[in-house]
Amino acid sequence: MIEEKYFVSITINGIEYQENVSPDLTLLKFLREHLGLTGTKEGCGNGHCGACTVIMDGKAVNSCLVLAVQANGSHVRTIEGLGTPDELHPLQKAFIEEGAVQCGFCTPGMIMSAKALLNEKSNSEEEEIREALSGNLCRCTGYVKIVQAVKRAADYLKKKKKDSSL
Amino acid sequence: MSIIKWAEPTDLNEAVAILNNSVNAIIYAGGTDILPLMNYGLKSPEICVSLRKCKSLTEIEFGENEIRIGSMVNLASLTENKFLKKTFPALVNAAIRVASPQIRNMATLGGNILQERRCKYFNRSKRWREGMDPCFLINGDRCYQIPKSDHCCALYYSNLTAPLMAYRAVLEIWGKEGLQKMEIEKLFNYGGTRNLKKEEILTGIFLPLPYPKTRAVFIKESIRASLDFPVVNLAAVYSSNIKKIGIVVGAMAPYPLRLSDTEESFSRLINVNTVDVVKTLSEMAYEELKKKRLLISEVELNTNQKMQRFKGALKSALEQVLLN
Numbered sequence: 001m002i003e004e005k006y007f008v009s010i011t012i013n014g015i016e017y018q019e020n021v022s023p024d025l026t027l028l029k030f031l032r033e034h035l036g037l038t039g040t041k042e043g044c045g046n047g048h049c050g051a052c053t054v055i056m057d058g059k060a061v062n063s064c065l066v067l068a069v070q071a072n073g074s075h076v077r078t079i080e081g082l083g084t085p086d087e088l089h090p091l092q093k094a095f096i097e098e099g100a101v102q103c104g105f106c107t108p109g110m111i112m113s114a115k116a117l118l119n120e121k122s123n124s125e126e127e128e129i130r131e132a133l134s135g136n137l138c139r140c141t142g143y144v145k146i147v148q149a150v151k152r153a154a155d156y157l158k159k160k161k162k163d164s165s166l
Numbered sequence: 167m168s169i170i171k172w173a174e175p176t177d178l179n180e181a182v183a184i185l186n187n188s189v190n191a192i193i194y195a196g197g198t199d200i201l202p203l204m205n206y207g208l209k210s211p212e213i214c215v216s217l218r219k220c221k222s223l224t225e226i227e228f229g230e231n232e233i234r235i236g237s238m239v240n241l242a243s244l245t246e247n248k249f250l251k252k253t254f255p256a257l258v259n260a261a262i263r264v265a266s267p268q269i270r271n272m273a274t275l276g277g278n279i280l281q282e283r284r285c286k287y288f289n290r291s292k293r294w295r296e297g298m299d300p301c302f303l304i305n306g307d308r309c310y311q312i313p314k315s316d317h318c319c320a321l322y323y324s325n326l327t328a329p330l331m332a333y334r335a336v337l338e339i340w341g342k343e344g345l346q347k348m349e350i351e352k353l354f355n356y357g358g359t360r361n362l363k364k365e366e367i368l369t370g371i372f373l374p375l376p377y378p379k380t381r382a383v384f385i386k387e388s389i390r391a392s393l394d395f396p397v398v399n400l401a402a403v404y405s406s407n408i409k410k411i412g413i414v415v416g417a418m419a420p421y422p423l424r425l426s427d428t429e430e431s432f433s434r435l436i437n438v439n440t441v442d443v444v445k446t447l448s449e450m451a452y453e454e455l456k457k458k459r460l461l462i463s464e465v466e467l468n469t470n471q472k473m474q475r476f477k478g479a480l481k482s483a484l485e486q487v488l489l490n
Contacts, residue, residue, distance in 0.1 A: 002172070002173040002184065002213060003171060003172055003173070004170065004171050005267075022172060023167040023169040023170070023172035023214060024167050024168050024204075026201075042362050045203065045205060046201075046202040046205060047198055047201075047265070047266075047268070047269055048393065050266065050268060052267055056271075059242065059271040060266050060268050060271060061271050061272055062198075062266075062268045062269065062272075064201075065198050065201050065268075065269070066197065066272065067169075067197060067201075069172050069174075069216070070197065070216070070218065103313070113267070116267075117411075130266055131267070131392075132268065134266055134392035134393065135265070135266020135268045135269065135392070135393060136266075136268050155203045
């Protein structure tokens with residue numbers, strides 16, 4: 001079937017959204033403009049900066065380089081799906097505590113890339129953290145504090161896992 | 167950017183029919199290469215034919231003498247496959263060095279091979295290009311890379327094609343006449359155009375299993391360590407059982423260059439000290455590459471600078487496959 005409008009069903013942060021979309025609508029625009037989930041940022045729009053990173057079916061992707069039609073049937077997690085203002089996700093908490101946020105524009109993307117890494121390997125080495133964040137550009141911090149924040153978050157997650165297994 | 171229609175055939179014959187009956191249809195794999203080109207106004211397809219629902223294209227199959235990798239297997243999956251890591255390390259290392267983790271999670275093997283070539287004029291925004299006449303790649307009549315050239319001289323930056331050529335890969339192509347096989351080198355015509363008809367689909371890549379005691383290496387030289395195209399890349403595969411070496415260089419020309427004279431000379435270097443073999447081969451390969459008329463400069467890098475980076479990469483590659 002060749003379609004001019006395509007029916008998509010995408011589960012975002014646990015909620016299923018269904019809509020007829022134009023084939024050239026990116027997942028980024030679907031999130032920001034159709035659903036109002038503006039935590040995911042648009043930077044370069046061409047996959048260079050990583051500001052638009054979300055997790056799709058467990059993998060970090062640039063939402064500016066994924067069409068909504070490609071995401072049809074997928075489970076997507078955005079920064080809005082991580083913590084709440086009252087109960088921050090360990091990554092969000094660690095970023096604040098380490099001062100890993102300056103202008104903040106790259107932060108949602110950084111956190112989603114870090115989350116995808118820690119989901120797969122919670123005890124990641126510094127080299128693995130740097131590799132996982134290599135598709136995310138930050139023009140403010142110089143990356144040191146960001147890497148420290150991911151390490152701190154990994155420690156929080158390990159502690160949380162240990163506590164829950166007691 | 168505008169895509170008018172989207173198709174997701176589950177059957178390859180259906181995909182071929184759509185491609186054959188449309189004036190301006192393109193095959194859509196991961197989208198990481200084509201989407202920025204659409205954003206720049208360089209591609210405006212009427213129909214995008216997505217292959218993501220064609221199941222046989224996303225599988226890796228292991229045979230007795232060869233393996234088949236579906237063209238829609240993404241690069242992250244290649245890097246995570248234990249058998250590939252052990253048996254085809256140069257291919258896996260080439261995949262690891264592509265762009266960023268986010269892009270590797272979407273980009274496909276077939277897309278990497280068939281990626282659009284790049285140049286200092288072509289890969290710019292519409293606004294940037296407005297004051298200049300179109301080049302060969304966009305139906306114009308000139309080349310900005312090599313102004314005297316009568317054809318497009320955009321560079322081909324694929325990381326994976328060099329090791330695939332060094333491992334002697336064969337492409338599986340589905341078209342109107344059904345399945346065909348083609349040596350990967352035959353995909354590229356002089357000048358960089360592709361030997362594929364508009365309705366033909368690259369469906370898989372066959373890799374013959376290397377001889378025992380084969381050593382292989384992939385090296386990418388780039389200005390930035392991550393998220394950067396190569397200044398030069400190369401793959402070297404050495405099978406000590408049959409005393410043969412394969413050396414393929416990428417990012418220097420409109421298609422990857424096999425250094426066949428150097429490969430042939432290697433078999434004649436018998437009873438020569440291995441350190442001297444590395445030195446002699448390095449010199450031969452450098453001279454052979456220098457003689458190729460296709461070498462092309464890029465933004466802020468002339469061919470001499472690229473050749474120097476090649477020299478260093480080649481020495482390191484030969485030492486790794488011959489000395490270790």
